[in-house]
Amino acid sequence: MIVTNIAQRLKARAFQLDMTPAAVAEASGLNRSFIYDIIRGKSVRPSRAKLQKVADVLKVDVDWLIDGDGTIEGEAPKIYSPDTTFVGISGVKAKASGGGGTIVHAEDEQASKLYHFRLSWIEDELEANPKNLRILRVTGDSMVPTLNEGDTILVDMGRKSPYPPGLFVLHDGMGLMAKRIEHIPSSDPPRIRVTSDNPNYSPYDCLLDEVNIVGRIRWYGRRV
Secondary structure, three states, rough: OOOHHHHHHHHHHHOOOOOOHHHHHHHOOOOOOHHHHHOOOOOOOOOHHHHHHHHHHOOEHHHHHHHHOOEEEEOOOOOOOOOEEEEEEEEEEEEEEOOOOOOOOOOHHHHEEEEEEEEHHHHOOOOOOOOHHEEEEEEOOOOOOOOOOOOOOEOOOOOOOOOEEEEEEEOOOOOEEEEEEEEEEOOOOOEEEEEEEEEEEEEEEEHHHHHHHEEEEEEEEEEO
C-alpha cells in the first residue's frame, strides 16, 4: 500500500527509526499535541516551520513529509496501513508470579507463540513500539483482584521507570513478579515501594538498584 498522507508518512518513518510519537515531539522541541493531531487526522495542514523540525529529527526532507516528494536518509520506510496491519508480540514461557516470584530458567526466557495486536492500537493508544512488548502469564494470587491466576499481560520493556506509579513486572534475583511499584519521594539513594493488591500480602520498601524492573504492564486479558 502506498502512503497517501502526512500522518502515514510520519508514523512510518518514526516506526522505522524506533521512535514513538512522543519521542519525535520531544526531540523536535514541540508539544506532543502537534504530533498527535497530525497522526489522528486533526491537523491536515500543520505549520511548515514546525514540520521542518520534525523532518530534521526523522532525517527526511520536509517536502517528503508534506507530499511524499524529497529525499530520505537511508532506506525509505516500509509502507503499511496501521488500521489494517497486525503485529505479532512474542509470548515468553516464563510466568510473572503474583506471589513470591517465579524462578526463571534460561529456556523460559525464549519466545513461544505470537499474539497479534492491531498496530494502530499499539502506536496510538499505548504509545509503544512493538519491539519492546512481550506477553507473559500470571501465576499466584497476590495481585487479586486486579490480576488473577492465568491472566495474560502485555509488558512494555521500554518503560522501566517507577514514575508514575503503576503495575510492573520485576525480577528480584530469583524470579519474575507482577507487582504495583511506586517511587518513594526524596529518597536518596532512590527507593521504591512494592505492593500487592491482595491485602494478605504485606508491602515492602527496597532500593531501586536491588530489583530489575522488566517493564510496565500495559494491558491484560482474562478468560471467562
